[in-house]
Amino acid sequence: MAEFSWLPRSPLEHVLVVGAYGARDVAPGISLTEIRNFDLIQIMARRGKGAELANAAKARFGMAAPEVPKAVSASDVTLIWSGPDQFLVLSKGGKHAMDILSQAFSQFASLSDQSHARALISVSGMKACAMLAKLSSLDLHPASFPIGAAAATSIDHTSVNLWRGSDLPDGQAVFNLLVFATFAESLWRTMLDAAAEYGVDIGYSEELG
Amino acid sequence: MRIVCPFCGERELGEFTYLGDAKPVRPSAGGSEHDVFDYLYLRDNVAGAMSEHWYHGGGCRAWLKITRNTLTHEISSVEPAAGVGAAKVGG
Numbered sequence: 001m002a003e004f005s006w007l008p009r010s011p012l013e014h015v016l017v018v019g020a021y022g023a024r025d026v027a028p029g030i031s032l033t034e035i036r037n038f039d040l041i042q043i044m045a046r047r048g049k050g051a052e053l054a055n056a057a058k059a060r061f062g063m064a065a066p067e068v069p070k071a072v073s074a075s076d077v078t079l080i081w082s083g084p085d086q087f088l089v090l091s092k093g094g095k096h097a098m099d100i101l102s103q104a105f106s107q108f109a110s111l112s113d114q115s116h117a118r119a120l121i122s123v124s125g126m127k128a129c130a131m132l133a134k135l136s137s138l139d140l141h142p143a144s145f146p147i148g149a150a151a152a153t154s155i156d157h158t159s160v161n162l163w164r165g166s167d168l169p170d171g172q173a174v175f176n177l178l179v180f181a182t183f184a185e186s187l188w189r190t191m192l193d194a195a196a197e198y199g200v201d202i203g204y205s206e207e208l209g
Numbered sequence: 210m211r212i213v214c215p216f217c218g219e220r221e222l223g224e225f226t227y228l229g230d231a232k233p234v235r236p237s238a239g240g241s242e243h244d245v246f247d248y249l250y251l252r253d254n255v256a257g258a259m260s261e262h263w264y265h266g267g268g269c270r271a272w273l274k275i276t277r278n279t280l281t282h283e284i285s286s287v288e289p290a291a292g293v294g295a296a297k298v299g300g
Contacts, residue, residue: 047292069217083269084216084289137221152217154224154267 010036010204011119011181015188018203022196029127029198032191033205035120039097040178042112044086049108053085060104061089061096071150071163071176078208080163080178081150088114088161088178092208119184122165122205123191124174127198132175134194136162140175156190158183213287216269224267231260231274231290255279262290 010016012034020028043065045053057065057079066072066081073079077096080088089096098113105111123132129140135155139145142164150163158179165174179187192200210222230252236244256279263273272290277283 084271137223152268152270153220157223157267159267 008037008116010034011184012121012188012204015185016202016204019201021192021200021202023199026199028125028201030123030125030131030195031128031201031203032188032195033122033124033203035122035205035208037092037206038115038120038208039089039091039094040114040118040120041089041096041098041101042082042086042114043089043101043105043109044083044112045109050085052108053105056105056108057087060101066150069150069152070148071165072148080161082152082161090120090178090208117181118178119181121177121179121184121188121191122174123177124168124172125198125201126172127195128173128175131191131195131198135190138162140164142173155179156187158187160187210282210284212263212265212273212275212284214265214268214271214273215287215289216271217265220265220268224265225273226264226266228262228264228272231262258285 016034043053043057054065054067061074061077061079063072063074063079065079065087069081071078071080076093077089077091080090082088089101091097094100098111098115102111132140136153138151138153145151145164147164147166150161152159152161154160155162155177161178163176165176167173177187211219212222212225213219232253233248236248240248258276258278261275261277263275265271265273272292274288274290275284276286278285
């Protein structure tokens with residue numbers, strides 16, 4: 001009988017090389033940061049239970065779950081719209097993990113633990129918008145995709161959940177991308193190609209942005 | 210071609226998959242062989258406005274019912290297909 005190791009590992013560990021990438025004669029225009037070790041739960045309302053789920057979500061998180069393509073954040077959790085009557089719960093440290101949320105929501109909703117099924121990539125920097133514009137058909141200008149805007153869309157034929165986080169203190173835009181773990185390598189390489197001309201600073205973090 | 214998803218907004222065609230005619234209705238369990246054959250195999254070749262099912266697989270993964278003119282590709286209506294979302298559509 002083979003011995004298995006069930007230690008969680010990053011889906012990007014074979015391609016993520018910390019440090020500089022691409023153009024070196026300029027200050028990096030893009031930061032690509034993989035966020036590791038998060039809790040991610042998909043919650044979908046059962047048929048006819050949308051109102052009950054909305055009430056339960058408000059009681060649980062202290063804010064309404066988004067009913068339109070937006071992401072809303074409290075101090076310890078982010079709720080990301082992912083489709084009609086469904087949203088993702090992104091958090092850290094187990095406070096909103098599967099065993100806890102399933103008790104709160106299983107009457108009204110189907111829950112699915114996606115913690116190890118997705119990679120979370122944060123794209124920031126003065127050229128973040130320009131880089132993503134090469135890959136996405138969405139208009140990511142702040143006028144049409146402001147802070148808190150979210151989208152379920154495709155980048156390079158790969159489904160992603162994309163949302164805009166708060167700007168960094170120096171005004172740089174932040175985009176967060178959730179991608180299926182097995183597609184993460186492919187998307188990572190695609191983004192490196194798109195970002196290389198701007199100079200990239202690659203890293204990973206254990207902290208949600 | 211762009212399609213305005215009622216959930217996501219305007220998106221490029223590449224995010225959607227075409228299923229086909231939205232008109233055929235599955236016959237009841239006691240339906241005649243003729244009705245079942247018609248439902249399974251016979252399709253109208255419409256030149257003009259046609260009701261179609263599309264799937265927003267590259268986005269919110271909702272099924273949509275779209276009225277499209279097959280001559281001009283003009284889309285005159287997009288609505289969620291029956292049963293999309295657990296509870297409600299558009300409030």
